[in-house]
Amino acid sequence: MKASSFVGLLLTACVTAHAPAPSTAKAVAPPTAPVAAEPICPAAMPTVAEGAVPTGARIEKVCLLGASEDDYLRLHEAVAPREGTSLDPLVLRDDLEVLYAQGSVSDVVVATQALPSGGVMLLYGVAPFDVVGSLTVTGAPALGDDTIAPKSLRADPRVLKALVRQVTDALLERGYAQATVRSTLTPVSPGKVAVVLEANQGQRQVVSSITFDGRKVLLERELTAALHSRIGEPWRQDLVERDELALTEVAFDHGLINARVRAVAPEPAVDGKVTLRFTLEEGSVFTIGKLTVTGVPAADQKPLLDSLETRPKQTFVRSQITRDLKRLEHSGRQHGVTLEVTPLTTVDAAKKKVDITFELKPTSAGAIHV
Amino acid sequence: MRALLPLFLVLAAPAALAQAVLVDRLAAVVDAHPITRSAADARATLLGAPPSGEARDKARAEALTSLIDDWLIHLDAERRGLTVTPEEVEHALAEVAEQNHLTVSALLTEVTRHGFTSDGYRVELKRQLLEFKWLNTTADRASRPSDPEALMTFMASERVRLLAALRQQVAIEVKR
Numbered sequence: 380m381k382a383s384s385f386v387g388l389l390l391t392a393c394v395t396a397h398a399p400a401p402s403t404a405k406a407v408a409p410p411t412a413p414v415a416a417e418p419i420c421p422a423a424m425p426t427v428a429e430g431a432v433p434t435g436a437r438i439e440k441v442c443l444l445g446a447s448e449d450d451y452l453r454l455h456e457a458v459a460p461r462e463g464t465s466l467d468p469l470v471l472r473d474d475l476e477v478l479y480a481q482g483s484v485s486d487v488v489v490a491t492q493a494l495p496s497g498g499v500m501l502l503y504g505v506a507p508f509d510v511v512g513s514l515t516v517t518g519a520p521a522l523g524d525d526t527i528a529p530k531s532l533r534a535d536p537r538v539l540k541a542l543v544r545q546v547t548d549a550l551l552e553r554g555y556a557q558a559t560v561r562s563t564l565t566p567v568s569p570g571k572v573a574v575v576l577e578a579n580q581g582q583r584q585v586v587s588s589i590t591f592d593g594r595k596v597l598l599e600r601e602l603t604a605a606l607h608s609r610i611g612e613p614w615r616q617d618l619v620e621r622d623e624l625a626l627t628e629v630a631f632d633h634g635l636i637n638a639r640v641r642a643v644a645p646e647p648a649v650d651g652k653v654t655l656r657f658t659l660e661e662g663s664v665f666t667i668g669k670l671t672v673t674g675v676p677a678a679d680q681k682p683l684l685d686s687l688e689t690r691p692k693q694t695f696v697r698s699q700i701t702r703d704l705k706r707l708e709h710s711g712r713q714h715g716v717t718l719e720v721t722p723l724t725t726v727d728a729a730k731k732k733v734d735i736t737f738e739l740k741p742t743s744a745g746a747i748h749v
Numbered sequence: 750m751r752a753l754l755p756l757f758l759v760l761a762a763p764a765a766l767a768q769a770v771l772v773d774r775l776a777a778v779v780d781a782h783p784i785t786r787s788a789a790d791a792r793a794t795l796l797g798a799p800p801s802g803e804a805r806d807k808a809r810a811e812a813l814t815s816l817i818d819d820w821l822i823h824l825d826a827e828r829r830g831l832t833v834t835p836e837e838v839e840h841a842l843a844e845v846a847e848q849n850h851l852t853v854s855a856l857l858t859e860v861t862r863h864g865f866t867s868d869g870y871r872v873e874l875k876r877q878l879l880e881f882k883w884l885n886t887t888a889d890r891a892s893r894p895s896d897p898e899a900l901m902t903f904m905a906s907e908r909v910r911l912l913a914a915l916r917q918q919v920a921i922e923v924k925r
Binding site for chain 2: 424425426427428429430431432433466468469471472475476479480486487488489490491492493501502536537539540
């Protein structure tokens with residue numbers, strides 16, 4: 380029996396049991412053997428008590444209690460297949476987790492009721508999440524304190540956490556680096572709560588100056604141009620992290636293969652003006668040593684090497700090597716071969732040289748010829 | 750109508766009178782992850798809790814806390830790319846067996862007397878290995894003492910500190 384048709388029958392049975400009898404009912408004779416009667420789900424979850432779990436008992440009926448009309452069919456479908464099976468607590472644990480994972484209930488209880496037949500009625504009691512009647516943001520003038528009446532929003536801790544994260548991120552993006560947000564729930568009517576997202580946005584932090592400590596080889600204007608943070612704009616942790624990577628890229632393009640760049644976390648300034656400070660450990664400038672290509676016939680190596688931007692004795696430039704890698708892949712494609720190009724580097728720290736080998740491997744049929 | 754009324758009562762009677770026996774319930778939720786009472790019970794049993802009474806309730810509550818901690822560690826380990834391979838579990842199993850002067854097969858027979866299945870014991874070993882890796886990766890390296898006994902105390906305190914920090918990052922709801 381499909382779950383949906385089962386639910387239809389179940390609902391019909393419950394309605395029939397509680398509805399006034401139809402006029403034709405007089406013709407129906409009461410059964411003589413009550414044990415043959417179809418068990419009926421209780422209207423609400425009964426009080427449950429601890430006791431011996433009837434593991435292995437036959438589940439004669441499955442009841443889902445407490446679900447909202449909107450959720451009933453979907454939730455019942457998940458547990459209906461237990462009917463007719465033997466009770467296995469581990470399977471029921473899975474059911475419980477599945478019901479919760481649907482995202483519409485805040486609590487789940489599983490219980491059994493013994494039936495005269497020796498089987499059991501399996502009861503899944505669920506409590507729907509409260510509905511969010513109103514959502515208010517306070518303490519965040521930067522976002523504009525506001526109250527909205529959301530549609531179909533449940534007071535699920537996961538949802539509330541996401542809302543808190545959203546407001547926090549919005550404040551961080553605007554430079555309120557110390558912003559904190561918390562949610563509070565106030566019941567307004569049965570099943571309905573008012574949610575307030577209380578923010579403390581704090582002082583906006585704006586980049587007023589940028590310094591690069593430890594700079595020797597690299598030019599300030601080149602470093603500044605690579606930054607995502609800008610003077611006069613909000614100080615943002617996410618941008619500063621991208622800045623560190625961007626500055627490291629600049630260093631790698633000047634042969635500084637051991638360069639380390641670190642942003643110094645600024646102290647929150649009372650006036651909101653912060654200096655964006657980076658410390659650089661540049662290390663030595665490295666040049667290209669040997670440059671080779673493998674995986675192609677010897678006769679094809681020279682033309683391939685000639686096609687590259689990178690040359691021996693040049694300063695090591697990482698972006699140039701990346702471009703050469705793509706150039707080799709393109710060259711392969713032009714000859715009908717898909718190439719996997721792996722740049723292998725050997726660093727000679729004493730001579731400050733980097734040997735580079737482009738290892739070519741065809742990933743599609745065909746030999747590599749230039 | 751008169752004929753149907755007794756029928757309704759007969760049909761409704763079994764459900765109305767029988768005592769409902771608890772099988773399982775949601776015990777806690779860590780972000781979107783549910784932890785069941787039966788899982789806490791199973792952990793309490795493994796830890797040697799008595800079958801009922803106040804001591805059982807206390808043991809279950811402690812087991813629930815440890816399951817929450819396990820999940821927090823699991824999440825953080827996953828975020829850090831830490832994993833435990835089946836080979837590592839088998840290696841650990843062999844080590845435990847050797848330490849106890851048993852074969853792996855004899856060890857697995859022995860653990861069943863303590864409420865584990867073979868698979869369950871492997872799962873537990875995997876959990877312990879992951880926690881070991883996680884703690885080793887995340888604990889403050891600079892402050893680690895070299896004395897083995899002091900190191901154990903230090904790692905235990907680091908575990909408490911790190912878990913407290915992880916708890917701040919998630920929504921934990923203990924139901925009952």
